[in-house]
Amino acid sequence: MTVQCGSAEPVSSVHQLKVALEGTKPPVWRRLVVPSDVTLGSLHEVIQAASGWDDMHLHAFEDRLGGRYAPPGDLDIPVLDEEEAVLAEVLPGVRDRMDYTYDFGDDWLHRITVEAVRPAQDGEGEYAVCAGGRRAMPDAEDLGGVWGLAGLMERYTDGERPSATVVRDAGQEWVEYDGLRDEVLAGLYEENFDPAAFEPAELTTGLAEVPLRRGRGVGRGRSGGRRGRGVAGGRSIRSRRGCTGASAVMCIRCPAARGCHGGRRARRGAVAVRRAGRRASAAAGGAAAGCGRVGSRGARGARLHGGRAARSLVRWR
Known part of the structure; x- marks a missing residue:
């Protein structure tokens, strides 16, 4: 398949999608308008930006027939290359659905539903458009999924304030919190x-x-046989939900998705690097301002997932 990036070729039709984050109450969702011929790999990047994710973890699409789409080599289960799959072929009509899962440890499940397929208007399709939505997301990376996010939001609406520790080192100062959730709550x-x-x-x-x-x-049959079925190398791998990949359809949440269930240490390492970067940014910001004020978390740029100039959050009650 020929993939075109930023092609000058006009867009003939667009898909209007509703992307809902499952398990959130009130529901969090985005209405996105994208070219019908966008690749699923490109749609992944649009969903990441629309939902406020940092693309730190693995992901996969799964259609209603069990076909899975992901970057080649990311998962130890049979998948189709998401860059070889076009939205209009996977979801051709209104009310067609598929799932997009991000971070197989936290299991952020997004339900994608086609609301409309129509001819593109003049200038439409050059980039994705948000045509509506509800609620906005905080920085929810590594919070433990919707349950962890709900707990964080409950603390926030209750007015709970996390305790902070001022750290001084080599003439610099920054604030540290007892865990990532406290750090996000303070933010x-x-x-x-x-x-x-x-x-x-x-x-x-x-x-x-x-x-x-x-x-x-x-x-749709590039992979041969029933797409996305079976276990890499014929191994029997048991998921945390108890399915056995040797004799059944293997769910994408199985430990075969390396870097997820068995890779939390690697993820914590990435978080530590992020925190170190924030401390360095805070220290640099304080030095540039020439003041003795304690920096907290560092400067964070405006995120793309809606809300005010920076970020808003889901109200859970």
Whole structure:
């Protein structure tokens, strides 16, 4: 399949998708308009930006027939290359659905539903557009999925304030918290989040920075046999849900998705690197300002997942 990035070829049709984060109450969702011929790999990047994810973990798409799409080599189970799959071929009509799972440890499950397929208007399809949505997301990476996020939001609405420790080293100062959730919670207060704020137009501005890759598609049977079924190397691998891949369809949440269930240490290492970067950023910011103020978390750029100039959060009650 030929993949075109930023092609000047006009878009003939667009898909209007509803992308809902499963398990959130009130529901968190985005209405996105993308070219019908966008690749699933490119759609992954759009969803990441629209939901506020940092693309730190593995992901996969799964259609209603059990076919799975992901980057080649990421998962130890049979998948189709997401860059060889075109949205219009996987989800051709209205009410067609598929799932997008991000971070197989936290299991952020997004349900993608086609709301409309229509001819593209003039200038439409050059980039993804947010046509609506509800609620906005905080920095939810590594929080433990929807349950961890719900607990964090409950603490925030209750007005709980995390305790902080000022660390001084080599003439620099920064603030540390007891765990990532406390750090994120402190950030909510620092930035004065509006729980209900969500601005589709602002998100669209951010999505304009996400380049789209368009493809002309391939047949749905490239992998041979029943797509996405079986176990790599014929191994029997038991998932945390108890399924056995040797004799049944292997769910994408199995430990065969390396770097997820068995890779939390690697993930914690990535978080530690992130925190170290924030401390360095905070120290540099304080030095540049020439003041003795304690830096907290460092400067964070505006995120793309809606809300005010930076981020808003889900209101859970």
